[in-house]
Amino acid sequence: MDDLNTLSAYSSGNTFALKPLTDFRCDMAPQKGIHLFHFSHSLCSMKVRQALAENAVHWTSRLVLLPAYQQYEPDYVRINPRCVVPTLVCDGKVTTDSANILNFINSKLSNLDNSQKPSVDEFEAIAFWLDKADSLPIEALTYGDNRGSNKSFLFKRLANGGKDHEYKANLLRKLVKRHENEKLLHDAYKSKLNIVENTLTIIQTPTRLNALYDTADSILIELETQLVSGPFNAKGWLASNKFSLADIAWGVVLYRIQKLGLESLLWGNRTTVSQYCEKLFARESFKTGIMDWSNIPKNIVFPMVKYKLFNRNKLVG
Numbered sequence: 001m002d003d004l005n006t007l008s009a010y011s012s013g014n015t016f017a018l019k020p021l022t023d024f025r026c027d028m029a030p031q032k033g034i035h036l037f038h039f040s041h042s043l044c045s046m047k048v049r050q051a052l053a054e055n056a057v058h059w060t061s062r063l064v065l066l067p068a069y070q071q072y073e074p075d076y077v078r079i080n081p082r083c084v085v086p087t088l089v090c091d092g093k094v095t096t097d098s099a100n101i102l103n104f105i106n107s108k109l110s111n112l113d114n115s116q117k118p119s120v121d122e123f124e125a126i127a128f129w130l131d132k133a134d135s136l137p138i139e140a141l142t143y144g145d146n147r148g149s150n151k152s153f154l155f156k157r158l159a160n161g162g163k164d165h166e167y168k169a170n171l172l173r174k175l176v177k178r179h180e181n182e183k184l185l186h187d188a189y190k191s192k193l194n195i196v197e198n199t200l201t202i203i204q205t206p207t208r209l210n211a212l213y214d215t216a217d218s219i220l221i222e223l224e225t226q227l228v229s230g231p232f233n234a235k236g237w238l239a240s241n242k243f244s245l246a247d248i249a250w251g252v253v254l255y256r257i258q259k260l261g262l263e264s265l266l267w268g269n270r271t272t273v274s275q276y277c278e279k280l281f282a283r284e285s286f287k288t289g290i291m292d293w294s295n296i297p298k299n300i301v302f303p304m305v306k307y308k309l310f311n312r313n314k315l316v317g
């Protein structure tokens, strides 16, 4: 059964979101080269940028400004009908869903030789932990409330009782109507509206939000147990002796939880999780994929000013 109460709408256990696309031909997408449609501070974009860095893949950046709702612009939705970032395009073929993109990069685009990668019999464990990180209801925790201490300024502003989701839902209702004659857009906006409305209800219902914290807490206990008993304990990583996709997914999730000020609530006394964080955040690809994109004026404020000057009322007009 779909469980948006305790899991992310996009986790593999849910059918809320449209199915991910894999290497899917799309005439609207750039036809030459590797392009990543992404947003500097989006968690799923961070994962993909780190995976591209890890695998020494050269790519072209295509910014999608989430604060300007560019993820709902028809030209983008024709490429990614989920109305979210990230989207990877290789020579006109589209792959969506961050976990799916990570696997695609690993199997199709990687410039590493096999000796640098985890072994084939570790794939199942890696997929398990990748899925676990993906199932954490990070969106609701981000927008839900401000119980985290020392929350960063950006995230304090996002948790505003669901105002952003109310705005999105209204915008999506208009877009569903406006594009009723183009099936792809109509279905995409309708599906996204359903997700946004469900998330909004959760954000505005304290008992449901409490249930999310409980889910996050039990997932972090599982993480701690695996770190203590698995390869990390022998100087390796979460699911293998080698760094894997699971470590990428957990690195950005734990980093976000820290930024939300929820560290003390979720793993305050668990020292192994803290040691794991230290190791993850010191990785060179973490710098390239996450820290190098963290400058807010450069990656959000200036692009937004430019967008507002040249594209005013593009979506809502």
Ligand SMILES: N[C@@H](CCC(=O)N[C@@H](CS)C(=O)NCC(=O)O)C(=O)O
Pocket: 010, 042, 043, 044, 045, 066, 071, 082, 083, 084, 085, 086, 096, 097, 098, 099, 168
């Ligand atoms: N894991 C899913 C979810 C992606 C997702 O939720 N992306 C967020 C940013 S991390 C987004 O684009 N949010 C914009 C929105 O929902 O309007 C995927 O990669 O398709």
